[in-house]
Amino acid sequence: MPGTSVSVQILVSVLLICLLDWNGFVKCHSSVTIPKLILVSMDGFRWDYLTKLPEKDVSNFTFLIRNGASASKGMKNVFATKTLPNHVTLVTGLYAESHGIVANEFYDPDFKEVYEINNPSQMVDSKWYDTGPEPIWVTNQKAGEERRSGSVFWPGCGAVQKGRLPSKYLLFDKRMDFNTRVDILVSWFVSKEPINLGLLYINEPDHTGHKYGPNSTNLVKKIKELDGVLGYLINKLKKHGIWDDINIIVTSDHGMTSTPAVKDINIDNYISPNKYRVWTGNPVALVLPNKNESQSDDEALKKVPHVTVYKKQDIPAYYHYKNSRRVTPILVVADPHYSLSFNKSVVNKTVGNHGYNNSFSDMHPIFMAHGPAFKNVTVEGFSNTDVYAMMAYVLNIPPAANNGSLSAVMALLKPRESSGGITVTYFVVIPIVLCVAALLSVAACRHRKSSHRL
Ligand code: ZN
Ligand code: ZN
Numbered sequence: 001m002p003g004t005s006v007s008v009q010i011l012v013s014v015l016l017i018c019l020l021d022w023n024g025f026v027k028c029h030s031s032v033t034i035p036k037l038i039l040v041s042m043d044g045f046r047w048d049y050l051t052k053l054p055e056k057d058v059s060n061f062t063f064l065i066r067n068g069a070s071a072s073k074g075m076k077n078v079f080a081t082k083t084l085p086n087h088v089t090l091v092t093g094l095y096a097e098s099h100g101i102v103a104n105e106f107y108d109p110d111f112k113e114v115y116e117i118n119n120p121s122q123m124v125d126s127k128w129y130d131t132g133p134e135p136i137w138v139t140n141q142k143a144g145e146e147r148r149s150g151s152v153f154w155p156g157c158g159a160v161q162k163g164r165l166p167s168k169y170l171l172f173d174k175r176m177d178f179n180t181r182v183d184i185l186v187s188w189f190v191s192k193e194p195i196n197l198g199l200l201y202i203n204e205p206d207h208t209g210h211k212y213g214p215n216s217t218n219l220v221k222k223i224k225e226l227d228g229v230l231g232y233l234i235n236k237l238k239k240h241g242i243w244d245d246i247n248i249i250v251t252s253d254h255g256m257t258s259t260p261a262v263k264d265i266n267i268d269n270y271i272s273p274n275k276y277r278v279w280t281g282n283p284v285a286l287v288l289p290n291k292n293e294s295q296s297d298d299e300a301l302k303k304v305p306h307v308t309v310y311k312k313q314d315i316p317a318y319y320h321y322k323n324s325r326r327v328t329p330i331l332v333v334a335d336p337h338y339s340l341s342f343n344k345s346v347v348n349k350t351v352g353n354h355g356y357n358n359s360f361s362d363m364h365p366i367f368m369a370h371g372p373a374f375k376n377v378t379v380e381g382f383s384n385t386d387v388y389a390m391m392a393y394v395l396n397i398p399p400a401a402n403n404g405s406l407s408a409v410m411a412l413l414k415p416r417e418s419s420g421g422i423t424v425t426y427f428v429v430i431p432i433v434l435c436v437a438a439l440l441s442v443a444a445c446r447h448r449k450s451s452h453r454l
Pocket of ligand 2: 206
């Protein structure tokens with residue numbers, strides 16, 4: 001550039017170096033800012049269980065609540081308030097009628113087959129799960145090769161969905177102790193090809209709640225034990241130096257309520273077991289009448305006390321349940337605390353249960369979250385359909401279509417990071433570079449004009 005001053009030449013050179021190194025600069029920034037998230041589900045953890053213990057026995061849960069975001073009355077979950085429908089809702093943001101896993105056991109009239117939660121081969125068979133929903137592990141992996149998801153026992157994680165499995169996953173094995181599950185999940189965060197999204201499933205306190213009831217001392221002991229598992233996870237993350245970067249959500253699928261034996265109802269006293277087939281059964285029943293029995297079954301069931309019987313088309317819209325082929329022509333929902341037995345089954349072997357109307361507060365699960373994406377705040381509650389959109393926001397990725405609302409949970413979330421991120425790079429650095437370039441052009445032009453005059 002003959003004629004321009006030395007200082008202008010230096011500035012232009014610096015600018016060129018910046019522009020030439022732009023790709024490396026972007027790559028570096030984008031990899032540094034991949035958010036990390038752990039989603040923990042402790043099965044059957046009712047929203048108010050922590051109030052049953054002194055703070056010293058639940059110090060880790062208390063720490064998350066005091067220093068993070070939480071819901072004082074838990075979350076409203078989806079109907080049916082059972083394990084599988086709600087675990088799928090948590091990771092897809094969809095109601096049961098939209099994701100299709102309508103109960104722990106159900107009949108698919110197209111497949112002419114029954115799905116059962118305890119059938120391991122069905123848990124990895126994508127035909128039951130891959131019907132349109134997009135789990136968060138797929139959404140995360142779609143957003144970039146450097147994003148990986150890991151699942152320790154999350155229900156449905158072993159079934160290919162949208163052509164993908166989690167980058168790392170383990171299928172449910174109830175014999176594996178809880179701390180070992182934590183060890184494996186944390187090891188994936190610090191491995192050579194680390195995950196940035198981890199899902200962890202713990203099958204308690206559900207079992208204890210069923211067996212001994214939600215008001216039992218065994219339940220209280222189990223909550224204390226689970227506080228220890230949470231503490232173990234926090235310490236493990238601290239030991240590996242990643243605690244400060246981790247966003248963690250601790251939640252559950254449903255609550256639990258007492259089911260005293262005096263509230264048992266035997267449906268066989270009202271309708272012959274030969275007239276229908278039934279799935280799920282207690283306290284919510286999907287009933288398929290045998291051919292030509294539909295009308296009489298419906299009428300007979302309506303005489304049963306302490307239950308509500310719906311024809312499929314009359315299931316209330318607020319259940320978000322009837323628009324699935326896997327919901328049978330008749331749905332029976334017991335009133336809170338009541339138990340149902342069908343087909344000569346032994347009634348009510350447990351003293352606690354769930355599955356009831358999702359407006360019944362005993363069915364609502366706990367929610368707490370902690371980490372760089374979360375404010376220190378307590379809200380009253382929200383829907384568990386909102387958790388998927390929340391996770392997509394925390395992970396800084398676009399969510400798939402879902403039934404949740406990000407605005408419903410924004411009160412718990414910090415605005416997107418405003419320093420060091422890619423957004424700032426584009427919206428602040430680029431305009432500055434362009435302004436400097438324009439000023440240099442003007443300066444060079446004036447310098448040339450003044451040289452001509454001389
Ligand atoms: Zn459950
Ligand atoms: Zn259960």
